[in-house]
Amino acid sequence: xxxxxxxxxxxxxxxxxxxxxxxxxxxxxxxxxxxxxxxxxxxxxxxxxxxxxxxxxxxxxxxxxxxxxxxxxxxxxxxxxxxxxxxxxxxxxxxxxxxxxxxxxxxxxxxxxxxxxxxxxxxxxxxxxxxxxxxxxxxxxxxxxxxxxxxxxxxxxxxxxxxxxxxxxxxxxxxxxxxxxxxxxxxxxxxxxxxxxxxxxxxxxxxxxxxxxxxxxxxxxxxxxxxxxxxxxxxxxxxxxxxxxxxxxxxxxxxxxxxxxxxxxxxxxxxxxxxxxxxxxxxxxxxxxxxxxxxxxxxxxxxxxxxxxxxxxxxxxxxxxxxxxxxxxxxxxxxxxxxxxxxxxxxxxxxxxxxx
Amino acid sequence: xxxxxxxxxxxxxxxxxxxxxxxxxxxxxxxxxxxxxxxxxxxxxxxxxxxxxxxxxxxxxxxxxxxxxxxxxxxxxxxxxxxxxxxxxxxxxxxxxxxxxxxxxxxxxxxxxxxxxxxxxxxxxxxxxxxxxxxxxxxxxxxxxxxxxxxxxxxxxxxxxxxxxxxxxxxxxxxxxxxxxxxxxxxxxxxxxxxxxxxxxxxxxxxxxxxxxxxxxxxxxxxxxxxxxxxxxxxxxxxxxxxxxxxxxxxxxxxxxxxxxxxxxxxxxxxxxxxxxxxxxxxxxxxxxxxxxxxxxxxxxxxxx
Numbered sequence: 001x002x003x004x005x006x007x008x009x010x011x012x013x014x015x016x017x018x019x020x021x022x023x024x025x026x027x028x029x030x031x032x033x034x035x036x037x038x039x040x041x042x043x044x045x046x047x048x049x050x051x052x053x054x055x056x057x058x059x060x061x062x063x064x065x066x067x068x069x070x071x072x073x074x075x076x077x078x079x080x081x082x083x084x085x086x087x088x089x090x091x092x093x094x095x096x097x098x099x100x101x102x103x104x105x106x107x108x109x110x111x112x113x114x115x116x117x118x119x120x121x122x123x124x125x126x127x128x129x130x131x132x133x134x135x136x137x138x139x140x141x142x143x144x145x146x147x148x149x150x151x152x153x154x155x156x157x158x159x160x161x162x163x164x165x166x167x168x169x170x171x172x173x174x175x176x177x178x179x180x181x182x183x184x185x186x187x188x189x190x191x192x193x194x195x196x197x198x199x200x201x202x203x204x205x206x207x208x209x210x211x212x213x214x215x216x217x218x219x220x221x222x223x224x225x226x227x228x229x230x231x232x233x234x235x236x237x238x239x240x241x242x243x244x245x246x247x248x249x250x251x252x253x254x255x256x257x258x259x260x261x262x263x264x265x266x267x268x269x270x271x272x273x274x275x276x277x278x279x280x281x282x283x284x285x286x287x288x289x290x291x292x293x294x295x296x297x298x299x300x301x302x303x304x305x306x307x308x309x310x311x312x313x314x315x316x317x318x319x320x321x322x323x324x325x326x327x328x329x330x331x332x333x334x335x336x337x338x339x340x341x342x343x344x345x346x347x348x349x350x351x352x353x354x355x356x
Numbered sequence: 357x358x359x360x361x362x363x364x365x366x367x368x369x370x371x372x373x374x375x376x377x378x379x380x381x382x383x384x385x386x387x388x389x390x391x392x393x394x395x396x397x398x399x400x401x402x403x404x405x406x407x408x409x410x411x412x413x414x415x416x417x418x419x420x421x422x423x424x425x426x427x428x429x430x431x432x433x434x435x436x437x438x439x440x441x442x443x444x445x446x447x448x449x450x451x452x453x454x455x456x457x458x459x460x461x462x463x464x465x466x467x468x469x470x471x472x473x474x475x476x477x478x479x480x481x482x483x484x485x486x487x488x489x490x491x492x493x494x495x496x497x498x499x500x501x502x503x504x505x506x507x508x509x510x511x512x513x514x515x516x517x518x519x520x521x522x523x524x525x526x527x528x529x530x531x532x533x534x535x536x537x538x539x540x541x542x543x544x545x546x547x548x549x550x551x552x553x554x555x556x557x558x559x560x561x562x563x564x565x566x567x568x569x570x571x572x573x574x575x576x577x578x579x580x581x582x583x584x585x586x587x588x589x590x591x592x593x594x595x596x597x598x599x600x601x602x603x604x605x606x607x608x609x610x611x612x613x614x615x616x617x618x619x620x621x622x623x624x625x626x627x628x629x630x631x632x633x634x635x636x637x638x639x640x641x642x643x644x645x646x647x648x649x650x651x652x653x654x655x656x657x658x659x660x661x
Contacts, residue, residue: 068624071418097418166523174625211610213527227505229523340417346626347435353613354437354444 034277036061037073037081039264041298042136047290055284057277074099074269082272083281085135088123088263089174092338095124095131101268102129107279110286110304117330118303123337124265132265133282135291136300139324139333140175140260141240144232145225146249156183156255159232160203164210169224169233172214174342175260177349179234180204182257182334190337197341197348204352214353225250237322238299244318252322261333263303295319404640411633420629428634438618438635442642445598445615448529452536452597453544453590459537460544460589465578467545468552483542491539495606498535502526502607527609535603540596544589551585552578583657591650595643615639 034057036043043061052058062081064070070086071093086094094100105111111133118134125131142156148167149158156179159168170176180203181189186196212229215221218236225235225243243250266285272278284290291302292310301324308316308325316325323329339345411429413422432438463483467476486494501507502525509521525531555578563573601616608614615635622632 066624068627071627093418208610212523214610216605227503229504229527343415343626343628346621350441350613350618350621351437353610354441354618356440356444356611 032057032277034059034083034275034281035081036083036085037064037070037269038062038083038085039064042085042264042294044294044297046297047285047293051281051284055277055280057280059281070094071097071099081269082275082278084267084269085264086267087336088121088261088265089336089338089342091123091132091265091267092126094267095126099270100131101270101273102131103133103268103282104279105130105133108133108283108286110283110288113288113306114286114303115305115327115330117327117333117335118263121263121335123263123335132267133286134263134265134303135285136294136298136302137261137263138237138300139322139329140171140179140262141235141237142179142232142253142255142259143225143235143240143243144251144253146251148231149251152251153253154256156257158253159183159210160207162209164231166210166212167231168207168210169213169215169221169230170207170211171221171234172216172353174339174345174349175336176214176234177204177345178260178334178336180207182255182260185257189334190339192341192345194344197344201348201352204348205355208352208355237301237324240322241299241318254323258332258334261330261335263335404637407633407636410629411637413630415628415630418627428630429638431631432634432638437613438615441613441618442615442635442639444529444613448533448536448612448614449594449596449598451533452540453594455533455537456541456544456593457548457586457590460541460548461582461586464545464548464552464585467549468555483545486539487542491602492606494539495535495603498531498538498607499526502531502534526607529609529612531607531609532603532612532614535607536597536600539603540593543592543596544586547589547592548582548585551582551588555581580657581659584654587650587654587657591647594646599639 036059038061040063043059048059048061064073067087067090070084070090073081074084074094075097084094084100114134118137120130121134124134142159144153144158148164158164159179160183170179177200178189180200181192181196184196184199184203186192186200192200213220213224215224215233218239221233221235222239222242224230225232225239225248226246240250240252266282268278268282285294286304288304288306288310291304291307294300295302295307295311295315301319305325305327308319311319319325409422410420412424412426413420414425414427415421432442463479467479471479499506503509504521504523504526506526508525509518512518513521559577559581560573563577564570568576598614599616601614601620604612604614604617619632619635622628622635
């Protein structure tokens with residue numbers, strides 16, 4: 001089915017791209033409309049409606065289910081979108097493929113209030129230019145049921161403890177490959193050579209007996225923890241918070257090897273810089289007030305450090321427990337970077353999953 | 357149409373009438389053959405051609421480079437994990453086919469020979485109704501049944517058979533096979549039923565009159581005649597099981613990766629369309645080979661009834 005879908009996507013590309021390109025080009029040049037290709041929750045009515053009223057720009061959002069869709073949709077006849085919001089492992093691919101325009105940060109004054117980490121992150125910079133405005137972010141949490149461990153683990157090594165046989169769930173994602181690389185103490189985990197990758201594969205195979213399930217969505221991880229199918233693994237903040245709300249005693253492990261972090265940025269699709277609504281949106285969504293509204297919808301962290309001042313006391317408390325308002329926490333995070341050998345990483349990941 | 361038949365079959369019309377009819381026939385045939393040919397061309401030949409085109413190229417980081425290299429096909433057979441995953445998918449597909457047939461046969465048998473007309477309609481409906489529910493819902497249902505805190509474990513503990521919940525029911529190849537069998541069995545039932553229904557009762561009566569026991573009638577008359585139906589059902593259930601990607605995601609364990617999951621991964625996060633296309637073509641070729649073999653066997657076992 002997927003084969004068909006991508007083929008038809010491609011067929012569409014070759015047959016009608018030209019036509020749609022010109023149509024969409026005309027549409028986005030017209031003042032007052034903005035087409036977003038983004039994640040659900042990134043164009044919520046709670047802040048889109050006021051934006052539309054204030055600026056007269058009407059906002060239309062199409063949602064994606066995964067990062068590769070940004071790339072595929074822009075490759076397969078972009079033009080239809082003005083702004084996109086990919087994660088930090090995809091941004092450089094879009095920049096290198098010439099699918100996005102550089103951002104003039106002086107036109108986004110609210111970005112002065114960003115955490116230092118997001119001032120000019122490596123995943124958005126090329127040849128001295130910045131190609132995106134950081135927006136939501138999160139840390140991949142390592143979690144474990146407090147009853148299952150003695151004390152608080154301070155290292156990822158506990159995941160490899162044979163006593164957790166069939167008791168853990170890890171994300172079915174390249175992030176788990178990174179986790180194993182961090183555990184091995186590899187220096188540049190985003191640029192490993194074949195030898196290092198072989199070692200990582202070895203470590204992942206050693207971890208495998210402990211895995212009950214590789215999860216696909218963080219809510220699936222939540223269900224696994226709730227049903228006591230597993231006692232720990234990695235998860236997103238959302239799941240950790242939900243479990244804590246349920247009264248579960250879950251440890252949010254802060255391993256000395258570090259944790260992975262994702263960060264989404266608003267990027268301008270090639271040619272859309274002309275659209276006067278684009279910068280209005282970029283500045284609007286960078287303000288603390290609007291990011292607080294976003295947080296209410298998604299529960300994610302946001303780039304503006306003043307966000308915490310806009311939160312309700314309860315929100316603020318959980319935000320601070322997770323260390324998400326502390327610039328120092330952000331500095332310890334191993335933020336995802338573009339990986340040149342991505343296909344190779346994913347190949348060993350598939351090999352690990354296929355191993356019997 | 358009536359004119360035409362009259363033309364063709366009326367001998368008094370003579371030679372010229374017959375020729376004329378044949379000409380019209382040919383023209384009409386073209387009219388009827390063109391749409392399926394076009395359909396076949398647009399939806400089969402062109403996409404497969406594109407698949408083939410992609411499979412011979414390569415991807416370097418963000419760009420696709422067309423080429424004429426068989427490297428991807430070689431990789432399918434020589435590099436982990438592709439061939440192994442294909443074999444595992446085939447294994448699970450085979451299990452799906454076998455168990456669907458075993459479960460489906462008695463039901464099809466009952467429907468064809470024993471069920472009164474009203475019951476038949478009702479049971480027939482029962483076989484089809486699950487298809488109104490989404491595949492996802494059905495697969496999720498198995499999660500709640502087989503899970504650690506699931507219905508099965510609760511029942512076993514309640515009955516005092518086990519003390520601790522068992523984890524062996526879910527997130528492994530067993531649960532994948534079970535889900536696939538559950539979901540695809542209707543195909544086996546319907547195709548076996550269609551075949552069994554064609555067996556004239558006079559054949560069975562004759563065998564009984566000739567002194568055969570009921571078991572002998574089944575073994576020597578009914579079963580051999582139903583083999584084409586079993587094979588047709590098995591081809592469908594095998595193919596559906598082999599190509600499934602939902603069950604491994606929902607109820608599969610860390611080692612139940614199937615080939616369609618790999619293809620999705622390659623098309624998506626890995627951005628390796630050429631490799632995905634190569635795997636797709638290998639799978640299609642294997643599928644064609646399988647269908648040809650099944651077709652040959654079906655004909656061998658098919659008797660004119």
